[in-house]
Amino acid sequence: MTEPRVRRDPAFALLALYESALPEVYGYLLSRCGNRTLAEELTSETFLGAVRECHKEVATPVSTAWLIGVARHKLADHWRRREREERGLRLVHEAEQESTDPWDAHLDAMLAHQVLESLGAHHQAALTLRYVDGLGVPEVATHLGRSVHATEALLVRARAAFRRAYQEKEGRDA
Numbered sequence: 001m002t003e004p005r006v007r008r009d010p011a012f013a014l015l016a017l018y019e020s021a022l023p024e025v026y027g028y029l030l031s032r033c034g035n036r037t038l039a040e041e042l043t044s045e046t047f048l049g050a051v052r053e054c055h056k057e058v059a060t061p062v063s064t065a066w067l068i069g070v071a072r073h074k075l076a077d078h079w080r081r082r083e084r085e086e087r088g089l090r091l092v093h094e095a096e097q098e099s100t101d102p103w104d105a106h107l108d109a110m111l112a113h114q115v116l117e118s119l120g121a122h123h124q125a126a127l128t129l130r131y132v133d134g135l136g137v138p139e140v141a142t143h144l145g146r147s148v149h150a151t152e153a154l155l156v157r158a159r160a161a162f163r164r165a166y167q168e169k170e171g172r173d174a
Contacts, residue, residue, distance in 0.1 A: 082121035
């Protein structure tokens with residue numbers, strides 16, 4: 001009589017990876033959102049999603065890079081939710097669009113981070129994905145669930161809002 005085969009739980013692979021991946025996933029999220037509580041929540045959502053993935057019949061191999069990809073999606077989802085909430089609470093007044101936008105100025109990193117946090121979620125998401133993560137406009141559009149043209153327009157507005165807020169804050173701090 002043959003012994004019954006026991007399928008090894010794939011979550012054990014995740015458990016082995018957890019200690020080394022946790023600081024990387026948390027650090028990735030914290031550096032992009034700047035809020036410890038939010039970074040902790042999104043980190044836990046990332047690992048819960050990984051556990052769910054491990055228990056699927058055909059599971060994706062879990063790695064730190066895969067977890068960071070999941071974390072990027074969780075952060076984009078958070079920004080989309082926040083954008084919908086903000087849109088429901090206030091009327092959006094869009095600034096005039098500028099046709100040329102040199103985006104190669106040297107910025108004070110701490111001030112830039114504060115200004116980025118003060119922007120709306122949709123602007124934060126677009127600027128972070130494009131300039132912090134270095135994604136191209138098509139990838140940013142995919143993450144935000146928008147068309148490429150809508151994302152380009154969003155980036156123009158986001159850069160203009162960032163510039164105004166940065167100059168205003170820089171003027172107050174000077």
